[in-house]
Amino acid sequence: MTTVLLHGLGADRRQPLGIFEPVVQAVAGADELIVAPDVRAHGGFLAVGEPADFAIDRLAAEVCEQVPAALAEAGRGHPEASDPITIIGISMGAALALRIALDGLLPVRRAVFVRPAFDDRSLPENLRPFPVIGQILAEAGPAGASEFRERAIFQEVAAASPAGGRALLSQFQAPDAARRAMRLVEIPRNRAFADDAELAELPDRDIRSLVVGAPRDPVHPFAIAERWAGGLRTMFELLPPRDDGQAAQTAVLRERVGRWLQRD
DSSP states (O other): EEEEEEEOOOOOOOOHHHHHHHHHHHHHTTTEEEEEOOOOOSSTOOOOOGGGGGGGHHHHHHHHHHHHHHHHHHHHHOOOTTOOEEEEEEEEHHHHHHHHHHHHHSSSEEEEESSOOOOOSOGGGGGGGGHHHHHHHHHGGGGGGHHTSSSSHHHHHHHOOOHHHHHHHHHGGSSSTTTTHHHHHHHHOOOSSSHHHTTTTEEEEEEEEEEEOSOOOOOOOOHHHHHHHHHHEEEEEEEEOOOHHHHHHHHHHHHHHHHHHTTT
């Protein structure tokens, strides 16, 4: 079997690997192939391209193009309908994982959506800081972090969640952040799904899923995670807030996802 791990906006493949690789190996064993692609303009995917390249369907297709190559390198050939895939996505990665499963781009049997931030709206309130960061990065580079700190859009997030504020500021220190600023401007304009009826298609296709959310996270609102779980008619797991300690949240996330994976 194969597990595909998808990272969040501004992160890279190391993010989900660091969290989930030990969990997947513990549950599935050493024979499980773990594929963690970098999304366009992230990590080792150096190309930026044009605004249209950041449409969610294009990003999802690009991610899927990397999976057969990884399978071939491992001597496993091309994924067929009989070769089920588990897909786990964080934030932006959750939106990509949902599109991959709904559009049948890979033979997904199980899907885990961690702290989803996208819904059926283009540029919802929780994602509005990212285009601001992108614009400042394009104009001032990493030094623009001090300007962003003065913006109300940052201060509101930081007041609600200091950890969330620090995560936004980390976008200024990401590798090659200024050249890749377009990703922060364009990706938040995407919709993860058309409406709740589209979400309901996933269980109708016998794809088992899990949604994981956390309170006090203004960039990944608890209400969005609840909506995903309700629309998907699936299990919902609650994490402790990041502001109570990132290590504690990660430990609970690993435990809950590992326990869910063991059920099948």
